[in-house]
Amino acid sequence: MSKQDIVIRIGGEGGEGVISAGEILSRAAARSQFHFFTFRTYPAEIKGGLAMFQLRISRRQVLSHGSALDVLMCFNQEAFDNYWKELKPDGIVLYDPKYFTPPKAFKNKSIPLELEQISLDSSGTTRGKNIVAVGAIGEMIGIPYDTSAKLVEEIFLRKGEKVVLSNQKALKGACEYSKKAIQKIDLGEPEMSQDEHWLILSGNEALALGAISAGCRFCTGYPITPASSVLEFMARELPGFGGTVIQCEDEISAIGACLGASFAGAKAMTPTSGPGLALMTEMLNLAFMSETPIVVVDVQRSGPSTGMPTKTEQGDLRYALYGSPGECPRVVIAPASVRDCFFEMIRAFNIAEKYQVAVLVLSDQTLANRTTTVKRFDLNKIHIDNRIQPSDEDLKNDIYARYKLTDTGVSPMLIPGDPRGAFIATGLEHDEYCTPGYTPELHSTMTLKRFKKLDTLAADLENGGSQNGHYFMDIPKGAKIGIIAWGATFGPIREALEMAKETGVEIAHLHPKVLWPLPDKQIKEFISSVDKVIIPEENYLGHLSEVIKANYDVKPIQINKFEGIPFTPEELFQNIMEVG
Amino acid sequence: MSKQDIVIRIGGEGGEGVISAGEILSRAAARSQFHFFTFRTYPAEIKGGLAMFQLRISRRQVLSHGSALDVLMCFNQEAFDNYWKELKPDGIVLYDPKYFTPPKAFKNKSIPLELEQISLDSSGTTRGKNIVAVGAIGEMIGIPYDTSAKLVEEIFLRKGEKVVLSNQKALKGACEYSKKAIQKIDLGEPEMSQDEHWLILSGNEALALGAISAGCRFCTGYPITPASSVLEFMARELPGFGGTVIQCEDEISAIGACLGASFAGAKAMTPTSGPGLALMTEMLNLAFMSETPIVVVDVQRSGPSTGMPTKTEQGDLRYALYGSPGECPRVVIAPASVRDCFFEMIRAFNIAEKYQVAVLVLSDQTLANRTTTVKRFDLNKIHIDNRIQPSDEDLKNDIYARYKLTDTGVSPMLIPGDPRGAFIATGLEHDEYCTPGYTPELHSTMTLKRFKKLDTLAADLENGGSQNGHYFMDIPKGAKIGIIAWGATFGPIREALEMAKETGVEIAHLHPKVLWPLPDKQIKEFISSVDKVIIPEENYLGHLSEVIKANYDVKPIQINKFEGIPFTPEELFQNIMEVG
Amino acid sequence: MAEVEAVQAEETRVDKRKATEYKTDLKPIWCPGCGDFGALTAFYNAFAEVGIDTKDVAIISGIGCSGRFGYFIKSYGFHVVHGRVLPIAMGTKVANPDLHVFGISGDGDALAIGGGHIPHMARRNLKMVYVILDNAIYGLTKGQASPTSPEVMKTGTTPTGGFEKPLDPVLLMLAYGATFVARGYTAKYKAVSDLIVKAMSHNGFAVIHAISPCPVFNKNVTFKSVSQLVEDIPEDHDITDRMKAMELALDKDKIHLGLFYQIEEPSLEDKLGLQDRYAMKIDSTARMNDLLERFQ
């Protein structure tokens, strides 16, 4: 059988090796010149509960975790019960007859794969159960045994030679069995050349790497799913770059410490998720009022309140844009892909530092945890902005105007320790020299100054002041329908539009990455070039829809999914064709 | 001279008796069958700095503090320097020559009033300085000496007979002097009948009285300007009604305690302002998710961050409507007058309890501190809603569905201690029986349930389910321009539209008091009946404008004032005529 | 000796109801071997011994593995947000003083994000029982350092070991002026149960620091390591001696178990006169009319 790509899902009890099987399989695939894209859900409980790892593999680069399943590997009955409905008509089930066998009435092809038995037979222990899954599926899609065996060696080496060998034996056994029992699927020839460099990254890893590359040297946080792994990554790696990471007593302290560090001259960030972000509200206001640069990463999860910590949602956009008592805009950026996570973090720091504002980066649970192949970043091409410091001219007469009124709204910012002056940053209304003041004139002057910075930023973005596109826009000829969307729905949308194209329908697509300030010119152009605008979002209310309606003359059609799981391309395609 | 109304401003050093003079004068006026309306600004510093009390007095009910000044009483030079520009062409200045004398070039009529000297001459001490101001101005506008003298007695009685007498002497001296030196102003005959009952209330007092009347029996808070006086009022009065008030360690604790109390069956509220509200963000989400009724009062002040604590701003509306990570609407109510503060608090509790939601009540610094004459409330006409409790039917089979799916979205709510059942309120996603659950179906079902309540509320409001109007609407014949506005700008707008009417221009006015859910039908009707919509707001961004644009097909013209002080009717009139 | 007595007490103890009566149908979702099971058993037993009515119990629990507690006990409850057990418990109890209110927090919930509330609850001396289930780790978020983690411990956020001295909850409670301060160990759930029973009859804020190891994420603080360090508080300890209690808490060699400190002081309910206040028959409308007079 030959296919463009293949969607494999492994399901079973959390802790049974489902996730590790998926991870090994995906790395083996990448080393065999496949592209891949993963999607996983963790059980919400501490131990146990259903865990699932989905892996889409192709020779081309894939942008989503796919729609229906080609292969469903069930470690147990629960996995089958929950997932069989998502199989393609020609999708197959692999199952371990020791644990369960699909019912007679089940029509799809089902192939027994005795995970424990094969492991036992070939390696003398049942512990290689998940490796058997790796071997059998790998063989089926053409991952060479040697590649997987090498990987197994790397992974298990720290557990000793014996464990490596035993696992390799299980792998071998699985390959042999697969050859006999499971039909191969031909995915075609590699497009990825051997000497291209591809990274395997999750969204959270890319965010952290981006932050470090942007010059972030101070990171604090309070653990929270699904953002903890950013903090943990930084804790491992930042000290090596001369930076510091501290787990704080709560999120208020975490963002406070970042403001302090930024005041002292460091580039600082804190990763969190909804409940933690809620606690940062007052400090985000202080950042704006005191004009202290800071980057806050919000890995969105399903809310409100504690909600569903391990599920996804695009539910924090309204908060990001408007969530502050008093008038205090935030710059909001939403990466659309794992690759974006890296580059948008750099943009976030550049903007924060250059305009002395708080930047909120909105990722989400799926983007955070998915892994995919990403072309290796060329670090030499990265442009870094730093905050402007006062010139000696600015400091003559021995008075330094920290909040100097300028054409751009941005005032030169001295760094404590600099002998040329001193100042007191403040959250009170103040004049250019930091002195608190409450006259009508002063408040309106300073309000205008603070908002001026946002205008300057919008203009700079417009004029290409930033290294790479702050939006994605594609208006194919003849497109009557246009999609506007944000964040991690990018991939599924691109693939849904491919499907539409295959049925002969061209659809335009605008995907702002900087969500505030919005790419005003492009949105106007986009809206006027299509008849209908559709805004699909993974939330109930339609946050982006609301923003677009408030700012532009259009009545978008909303497609909303609020189930805690992401859109599939197929489902989006169906929905778009229906409403479009 | 005869006038419809008169605007008097007293200015001087904070602590010098400026505020107390104004307060005594206004009470004396009310007892003399005058209506009045006050406006005050406090110095931002702890002691000292410029304080100002403005008093508008009339025989008719007045809705704002007025525009230009008829009388400016200066206790010192600073008051003159800051305020003389606001005098009417025929406005007069009263000044104490001991402290300063207006410059020769100053054209308005200036009358010396030797505050300290008159006090000394008539009472033997200079301490009656502020009473002299009361007497002189009172005489000028026709407040009988006896009325003021009686009031002085009541106020100073607890300081002893001697103090009363001495102050009455100062008062007498001032009246005598005024008769000779200051021209009387005739404000016409009383419209207020002797047996009508009028209260003198500030917005914060009315809020507290409304809360108690609504059945609030638990109130917590953390002091913050300009909301502290609500908490302090409750601390004094609530115990007498069998309720409890606790000052908490912070605003998180304050709102948390309210949620606990509400869970336990009490009607609970917490008053705060911007910085405190920011800290309540996470708990507001918990209220929504766990469906726990609560009322939060936000007395808005000028932000962002610590900003200008003693100044006003309509700057928290965006936060109130959208300020929550995750999808978690809040019901938002903004009283438009002191009288509204009372009735809208009752509405707030009724809605909170009936729909089991968080209700945010947005007042502001001017509304909080202004005092005015308010027709006495008829307590017998107040309608109170309580939360629905499960019937025995609901509890049969020994299982109680706390989050039961119903047509209205509202589920009967058992009160802990009730022997008929038990439940665990939760901030996690859950099924009808409170059990945590994370399936796509469950999350979408429960999301719809929670939002359903808002729809039910909107429909109930529409159908007059509430006792008094949740909006004010006036569409005079021939009106081409319509004003939509919210909160404390109501009075100045009404008076500005009076002015417009006098010039022959009829202008429509819609003033929703419940801001979420919006009065949908009325807004549509209003928009379609005028050519132009103008939205004046005391903020920079135009919060209501944004909401209206996002939800309706109209492009309002914005009038924004962001100076920390409220609109005057005159200024609004000018602005409206300009843009209209 | 002490042990023999405990066993005897156990035997002579008359449980007013069956422990199983307090079990809900929900199976605890904790990992096998989790220390929190012991705490749960202790609660069932304590409730049975007191014979408390489920309707009179309100359990306020925070976020964490420990925070799931409420779902497994038949009672009223509120599963709140991270770190806010105490404010919500306060509101619950003040609004309805007839309830027996229990707060359950993890070490992170109580001492990190929630740490600011404890001193104030201690000052108020509200009658309630607060149990801190201390596994010296963040369990639910899969293993980061907590305020009670040993300084050297390597965790997700301290990959090369920590750099903050641990806090001792018992010492803190004593400094805050809590009127009932005890420590238990969930492996010894009978003793924990006894402490809960005692705490329930205390007229004020009763805190039980319950060591409750997490075998999954904490490899430093384990049942084995803790068992070697615990020791019952000497029988002759004067529980009204605050300095002595602090000394025991500061003991570097041993983890003392039992009741460190208990004194009688008026509870918040007493101080506010809540029982009288709520018993008052008030004609609110008449009273409000009187109040309005003052504004005329």
Next chain:
Amino acid sequence: MAEVEAVQAEETRVDKRKATEYKTDLKPIWCPGCGDFGALTAFYNAFAEVGIDTKDVAIISGIGCSGRFGYFIKSYGFHVVHGRVLPIAMGTKVANPDLHVFGISGDGDALAIGGGHIPHMARRNLKMVYVILDNAIYGLTKGQASPTSPEVMKTGTTPTGGFEKPLDPVLLMLAYGATFVARGYTAKYKAVSDLIVKAMSHNGFAVIHAISPCPVFNKNVTFKSVSQLVEDIPEDHDITDRMKAMELALDKDKIHLGLFYQIEEPSLEDKLGLQDRYAMKIDSTARMNDLLERFQ
């Protein structure tokens, strides 16, 4: 005796700079007679004695009358939001360890809304000086009860007297494990100045609880009432004896002034190796390229 010595010390003390050099042009906005004036003078004097360069000072202050501190001292500063002095001070110091970082809070700022941060700062032992200006009232919001208000005190929010026991900041700091704990009284500003000087040379988290009466809103805790209760810590007090320090703090009859406790422990900077870390010459691009290898 002690006093004589103090005077002598005063006389022989050589100030490296003039106190007035640290004054800004802004006139303090405090009420006449406010205790905070004494604290300000103490700071000017301490800075002069140490001869510190204004550029090396960062003053992080909270919201309250006391929070205005920073505007009156020539230095870098951050006037932050209510209760968050310590987190922001931590960030400032860690990011720039060369700065001398001072935190200034009122009693409400420190112990009510900000109370959750203190134990953790103590655990970290970051080198900084934290001064709590305690007037036992909320000054800026015009007179509500604070965590240190005497229980009986009538305030705006406790019209018939309070119902919460006051906290003792010194006892708390000792329980938290702070490595330098002192108490001053701003009426005795010279002693406060000496404590500041000492605190500045302490390698860790140094806390000074400074009693600083508010003559306007606090009629219970006044210069008069405090002056009658204060007493210097006995000279023979062993400042490394934590139990003894706690005993002094718990003394009901006297308010002890001076250094209660000081021990040497590695500071956060030491533990994180910050000086070394920041001194490293790192080729970030090369290092990032290495790191990326791991993801191939």
